[in-house]
Amino acid sequence: MAVETPELQEQARAWLAENLPAGWLEAIDSGDDDAWKALAAGLDYRDWCIRLGEAGYATPTWPAEYGAGLSLSPPDARAVNDVLNHYRVPRSFNVIGIGMGGPTVMAWGSEELKHRVLRPLATGEEIWCQLFSEPGAGSDVAGLSTRAVRDGDEWVVSGQKVWTTLAHISRWGMLLARTDPDVPKHKGLTYFVVDMQAPGVTVRPLVQITGDAEFNEVFLDEVRIPDAHRLGPEGDGWRVAITTLMNERVSLSGAGSLLGDTSVVDPVTALVERCRPVGDPRLRQRLAQAYIDNRLIRLNNERAAARRRSGAEAGPEGSVTKLQQAEFNQRLQNLSVDLEGPSGLAWIDDGGADDSLGLVPRVGEEPRAIARAFLRSQANTIEGGTSDIMRNILGERVLGLPKDPDVSRDVAWKDVARSA
Numbered sequence: 001m002a003v004e005t006p007e008l009q010e011q012a013r014a015w016l017a018e019n020l021p022a023g024w025l026e027a028i029d030s031g032d033d034d035a036w037k038a039l040a041a042g043l044d045y046r047d048w049c050i051r052l053g054e055a056g057y058a059t060p061t062w063p064a065e066y067g068a069g070l071s072l073s074p075p076d077a078r079a080v081n082d083v084l085n086h087y088r089v090p091r092s093f094n095v096i097g098i099g100m101g102g103p104t105v106m107a108w109g110s111e112e113l114k115h116r117v118l119r120p121l122a123t124g125e126e127i128w129c130q131l132f133s134e135p136g137a138g139s140d141v142a143g144l145s146t147r148a149v150r151d152g153d154e155w156v157v158s159g160q161k162v163w164t165t166l167a168h169i170s171r172w173g174m175l176l177a178r179t180d181p182d183v184p185k186h187k188g189l190t191y192f193v194v195d196m197q198a199p200g201v202t203v204r205p206l207v208q209i210t211g212d213a214e215f216n217e218v219f220l221d222e223v224r225i226p227d228a229h230r231l232g233p234e235g236d237g238w239r240v241a242i243t244t245l246m247n248e249r250v251s252l253s254g255a256g257s258l259l260g261d262t263s264v265v266d267p268v269t270a271l272v273e274r275c276r277p278v279g280d281p282r283l284r285q286r287l288a289q290a291y292i293d294n295r296l297i298r299l300n301n302e303r304a305a306a307r308r309r310s311g312a313e314a315g316p317e318g319s320v321t322k323l324q325q326a327e328f329n330q331r332l333q334n335l336s337v338d339l340e341g342p343s344g345l346a347w348i349d350d351g352g353a354d355d356s357l358g359l360v361p362r363v364g365e366e367p368r369a370i371a372r373a374f375l376r377s378q379a380n381t382i383e384g385g386t387s388d389i390m391r392n393i394l395g396e397r398v399l400g401l402p403k404d405p406d407v408s409r410d411v412a413w414k415d416v417a418r419s420a
Contacts, residue, residue, distance in 0.1 A: 005079045008072070012057065012083040019051055020087070028087050036088065046124065049092040053123030057084060058092055059102065066114050068102075068122035096166060097121045097128030101174055103247045105193070108231035108240050113193065117172060126171035130244065131161040131194065131218060136418060138163075139389050141176065142185040142238060143408070143416070146220060148177035148192070155179075155192065155230070157223045165383070167203045167216040170196045175225075176241050179234060181414040188413055189237035193229040200224070210375045246318055248384050267332060268294045275339040286335050293328045297321055320398075323390040326380035333377040336370055344370050 017025055021043060027035035052058045053068065060077040062069025072080065092098065102121055105114055120126040137144040146159025157177050167173065173194045180188035196203070200223035205213035232240040268290045278284050300321045337344035381387045395401040408416045 005076060008076055008080055009083050012080045013087075015055060015057070016083070016087055016089065019048075019055075020089075025087055040088075040090070043090065045090060048090060049094075049124035052089070053092065053119070053125075056122075057089075058124075059098060059122045062102065062106070062118065062122065067119035069118075092122075092124035094121065094124045094127050096130055097126070097172075100130060100244050100247045101128040101172065101193075104174060104191075104231060104240065104244045107243050108191070109193070110228065113229065117193070121172075127166055127169050129164050129167040129170040129173045129196065129216075130248075131164055131167075131173045131175040132241070132244075133163045134160060135162050139386060141241070142189065143413075143418075144176060144178060144189070145418075146175075146177045147181075148179045148190060148225075150179070150227075150234075151224075153227050155190075155225045155227065157192070157194070157220050157225060159220050161218040161220070162216075163206075163383075164203075164216045164218050165214055167196065167218050168205050168213070172196060173218075174244055175220075176237050178413065179237075182412050183235070184410050185408060185413045185416065186238045188235060189241070190234050191231045191237035191240040192225050193231065194220075194223065194225050195229075198223050198225075209378065210372050212372075212376075245385070248318075266294065271332070271336055271339065278339065283335070283339060286331075286338075290328075290332055290335060293324070293331070297324050297328060300324065319385070319390045319393045322384060323387055323394070326384075326387060326390075329380050330377045333374040337374050340370055344374075 013025070021039045023035065024039050027033075027039060049058070056062075056064060056068070056070035057080065059068055060070040060072045060080050061074060062071075064071045070077075070080075098121065102118060105117060109117075117126070121128060131146075132141050132144070134144045134146060144159075146157065146161065148155045148157045150156075155177075157175070159177065161167075161175075164173070173196050175192045175194045176189055177192065178188050179190040182188070194201070200221040202219040202221070204217050204219075206215045206217060207213045208215060231237075268287065271290070272278070272287060278287065304318060304321065385393075392404065396403050
C-alpha cells in the first residue's frame with residue numbers, strides 16, 4: 001500500500017529529529033538562527049552525508065534495491081525534500097555524481113555496476129567527476145581525441161581532459177572516449193566509468209580566481225578499463241553522453257545560493273534578512289527584480305519536474321533554467337557584494353581552514369565567504385555549457401531554428417582538419 005504524502009513527511013521529520021543534533025529542528029521552527037548556526041558548526045559533515053545517503057534521503061527517487069534511495073515517485077520525493085529544505089539539511093557536495101553519474105548509470109549500466117557504485121555515490125563516500133572536455137574539444141565535445149582501444153575484456157585509454165571538477169578527490173569518472181576514428185565524430189564515441197585511482201591516471205589541479213583548485217587537468221596514459229564498466233553499446237557513447245548532459249543542465253538549474261550555503265531555500269529572502277533595512281531605492285529595485293527572477297526560475301523548474309513526472313527523460317528544458325540560473329546567480333552575487341558595502345570586498349585569510357576548496361557548506365556570513373561567492377559565480381556562465389551554447393540548444397531543439405553549419409559533422413573524424 002502506498003504511503004500518503006503527509007505520512008512520508010512525518011517520517012522524514014522524525015528521522016531528522018533522531019539524527020540531527022538535539023535542538024536543530026526546534027531552532028529552525030522558532031526562527032532562532034544563532035542557535036541553528038551553532039549546531040550546524042558542530043555537525044560532522046562527512047558522517048552526516050553518509051547517514052543521509054544510507055537512509056535514502058540524499059536520493060529519494062533512486063531504487064531502494066541499490067541501497068541508495070527510497071523508490072519514491074517524483075511528487076513524493078519533492079514532498080520529502082520540502083521537509084529537508086525547511087530544516088536546512090546539509091547535502092552532499094557530490095553533485096556531479098548524484099546529479100549526473102547516478103542517473104546515467106541507472107539508465108545505461110549493468111545491474112552489477114549499479115550495485116557497486118550507487119550506494120557509495122549517494123553517501124558521498126566515493127566522489128565522481130566528468131571527463132568530457134579536452135584542450136581541443138570544449139563546446140564541441142564530440143570532437144574529442146582521447147582514444148580507447150579494445151584489448152580483450154579491457155579497453156586501453158590514452159588522452160587528456162581538462163576543467164574536470166573534483167577530479168583530484170574523485171574515485172570514479174564519467175569518461176567519453178573515441179573508439180572509432182573512421183566514422184563521423186558523433187558516431188565513434190564510447191562511454192566508460194573509469195577508476196580515477198587506476199594506474200596511468202594523473203590529476204593536476206588548476207588554481208582559479210578564488211584561490212581554490214576545484215578544477216583539474218587529467219592525463220590518461222594507457223589506462224585499462226574493464227569492458228564491464230562500459231555504459232551503452234560500443235560506438236553509441238554520444239547517446240549516453242546526452243543523458244549525462246541533460247541531467248547536468250537540470251542539476252545546475254537551481255535558483256542560486258548565498259555564500260555557498262545550498263541549504264538556504266530562498267536566497268533572495270536570505271539576502272533581505274541579512275541586509276535589512278535597505279535604504280537605497282536602487283538597491284531595493286534590484287532586490288525586487290531578484291525576487292522576480294528567482295520566482296521565474298522556480299516556476300520553470302516546476303514545469304521541468306512535471307515533465308519528468310510524466311515519465312519523460314530530462315530534455316532541453318534544462319537548458320532554460322541552466323541559462324537563467326547562471327546569469328541570475330551572477331547578478332545575485334553582485335547585489336550581495338553591493339549590499340554589504342566596503343566589507344563585501346574584504347578577503348580575509350581564515351587561518352588555513354581544512355576546507356580550502358570550499359566544498360563543505362560554511363555556516364556564517366564572513367566577508368571572505370561573500371567575496372568568494374562573488375568570484376566563484378563568474379564561472380556560472382561557462383561551466384556545464386556556456387550561455388551561448390545554451391541559447392543555441394534552445395534555438396535548435398525548442399524553437400526549431402536551423403542548426404549552425406558544421407562541415408565536420410558527416411566527415412570521418414580522422415579526416416577533420418585540426419590544430420597540431
